[in-house]
Amino acid sequence: MLNKLAGIEARFNELERLISDPEVMADYTKVVEYSKERAGLEAIMNTYLEYKSQMQQLEDARELLRDESDPELRELAEEELTTLKESTVELEEALTLMLLPKDPRDDKNVIVEIRAGAGGDEAGLFAADLFRMYTYYAEGRGWKVNVIDQHETGVGGFKGITFEIKGQGAFSRLKYESGVHRVQRVPETESQGRIHTSTVTVAVLAEVDEVDVELDMNDVRVDVFRSQGAGGQSVNTTDSAVRMTHIPSGLVIEVQDERSQLQNRMRAKQILLAKLYEMEMERQRQEQEQERRGQIGTGDRSEKIRTYNYPQNRVTDHRINISSYNLPSVMDGDLDMFVDELATREQAEKLAMRES
Numbered sequence: 615m616l617n618k619l620a621g622i623e624a625r626f627n628e629l630e631r632l633i634s635d636p637e638v639m640a641d642y643t644k645v646v647e648y649s650k651e652r653a654g655l656e657a658i659m660n661t662y663l664e665y666k667s668q669m670q671q672l673e674d675a676r677e678l679l680r681d682e683s684d685p686e687l688r689e690l691a692e693e694e695l696t697t698l699k700e701s702t703v704e705l706e707e708a709l710t711l712m713l714l715p716k717d718p719r720d721d722k723n724v725i726v727e728i729r730a731g732a733g734g735d736e737a738g739l740f741a742a743d744l745f746r747m748y749t750y751y752a753e754g755r756g757w758k759v760n761v762i763d764q765h766e767t768g769v770g771g772f773k774g775i776t777f778e779i780k781g782q783g784a785f786s787r788l789k790y791e792s793g794v795h796r797v798q799r800v801p802e803t804e805s806q807g808r809i810h811t812s813t814v815t816v817a818v819l820a821e822v823d824e825v826d827v828e829l830d831m832n833d834v835r836v837d838v839f840r841s842q843g844a845g846g847q848s849v850n851t852t853d854s855a856v857r858m859t860h861i862p863s864g865l866v867i868e869v870q871d872e873r874s875q876l877q878n879r880m881r882a883k884q885i886l887l888a889k890l891y892e893m894e895m896e897r898q899r900q901e902q903e904q905e906r907r908g909q910i911g912t913g914d915r916s917e918k919i920r921t922y923n924y925p926q927n928r929v930t931d932h933r934i935n936i937s938s939y940n941l942p943s944v945m946d947g948d949l950d951m952f953v954d955e956l957a958t959r960e961q962a963e964k965l966a967m968r969e970s
Contacts, residue, residue, distance in 0.1 A: 615706075618713060619662050626655045654721075658712045665705040672698045711961050719820035720786035725762070725888050726818050729774045731794065733812025738771025740797045740922075741814045743945060745775050748788070750947030757781025762881060763869050776885070778821070785820040790956040792818045792919075799924030809925060813918075819888040829887055835859040836879070841870040858882045865889055920952075934959060 629652040638644050675698055679691040728744050730737035752759050758780045765773040779788065795814045800807055838853040855870030856878040867889070869882040921930045922941060929944045930937040931952045938944055938951055 615709065615713065619658075619709065622655060622658060623662060626652065626659045629655070658709065661705060661708055661712065665702065665709060668698060668702045668705060672702060710965070717786070717789075719789075719822075721783055722785045722820040722822070723778060723780040724784045724788050724818050724820055725776065725778050725885055726788065726791075726816065727774065727776045728772065729815045729817075730767070730772065731813035731815050733797075733810065735767055735769050735771060736797075736799075736801045736810055737812040737814055738767035738773055739769070739801075740795075740812055741772040741775065742770060743797075744795060744814055744816065745772065745777070747945050747947055747949070748777075748779070748791070751949050752779045752781065752784075752947075754947050755781060755787075757784055762871055762885070764871070785818070786957075787953050788818050789820075790953055791816050794918045795920050795922065796918050797922045797924070799922075817892075819885070819892050821884065822888050822891045829883075829890065833861050834886070835861060838875060854878060856882045858886055860886055860890070863890065863893065931956070 629648050632638050632648050633645065633652065638648065672695070675691055675695045679688060679695060682688050682691055726748060728741045730741045733740070749759050760778050760780070762776045762778060764775040767773055793816060795816055796811060797814070798809055798811050801810050804810065835858070837857040837859070839855050839857065840853055841855045854873070854875045855868065856875060858867045858879075859865070860867075865886060867882045867885050869878040869885070871878075919931065919933055921928075921932065922944075923930070924941060926939075927941045928937050928939050929941050929952075934952070934955050936952065936955055938948075940948070
């Protein structure tokens with residue numbers, strides 16, 4: 615670990631030198647590239663410098679303990695030594711976690727797709743509730759939300775809605791939301807007070823650069839049509855909406871919320887690239903899981919990940935078996951209780967794999 619940290623420190627110092635180099639400063643692209651890399655190393659560097667300082671203090675305390683004969687001073691030195699040892703262990707654990715392999719997509723913006731599943735209009739209404747929940751969560755972190763495509767049910771819900779969230783680390787926090795979300799509640803239209811169970815699927819895709827994915831546009835059929843508003847009425851007199859069909863995979867992307875056909879084409883291509891990237895990542899994940907743990911199933915999209923039980927005021931994440939009994943707060947975007955624990959579990963799994 616220390617050798618790896620020394621290498622990171624050397625690279626960090628080199629980046630600081632490069633950023634202040636007059637020749638590099640004249641190249642804006644290089645400045646942005648080096649500054650971004652430096653920012654990515656800053657947290658681990660600060661922790662490492664603190665760790666080195668603690669190690670020096672630890673050695674000083676040990677030396678004082680060896681040389682000191684006064685009982686009272688020796689007692690103080692022993693207390694300080696104990697405190698420094700505990701602090702050093704904590705820093706070592708923090709550095710170990712920081713050195714774990716990082717998902718290269720963690721700093722990316724995300725594209726979120728919410729689709730109503732079983733439950734008819736009630737599923738569509740809950741899809742709208744989840745969209746609001748993620749919007750509140752994003753706003754609370756200073757991220758920007760932009761709707762790309764939406765299909766309304768006519769009763770205030772969504773058959774489906776696709777939107778992007780732009781912000782530092784968006785994928786690192788929202789990637790755990792992919793899967794089936796189940797809601798249990800009494801619909802407003804239910805006269806006898808019976809609880810209905812509905813489902814909504816959520817897919818979270820990291821935005822990818824075109825260079826990350828090979829896409830042959832000869833494999834893509836592009837259709838254009840007029841944008842549709844609520845109830846199906848045309849809201850545009852030109853064929854600005856775009857549908858892209860990736861023939862080899864069968865993926866179909868529709869975008870109609872941008873102002874021009876060109877903008878919609880660009881956005882549709884971006885989403886298609888993200889989906890193709892996700893499909894390839896999923897294929898690799900499945901192969902790795904089969905090698906590591908055998909035929910146990912990958913779970914991902916097909917499994918219920920969370921239940922929102924309105925009569926009990928409870929939200930339960932089934933992956934970590936943790937419940938919140940403040941459902942309104944969760945629906946207002948208070949998701950960190952779940953996200954933090956899911957991130958911690960993921961780190962623990964990586965650590966276990968590294969040590970095995």
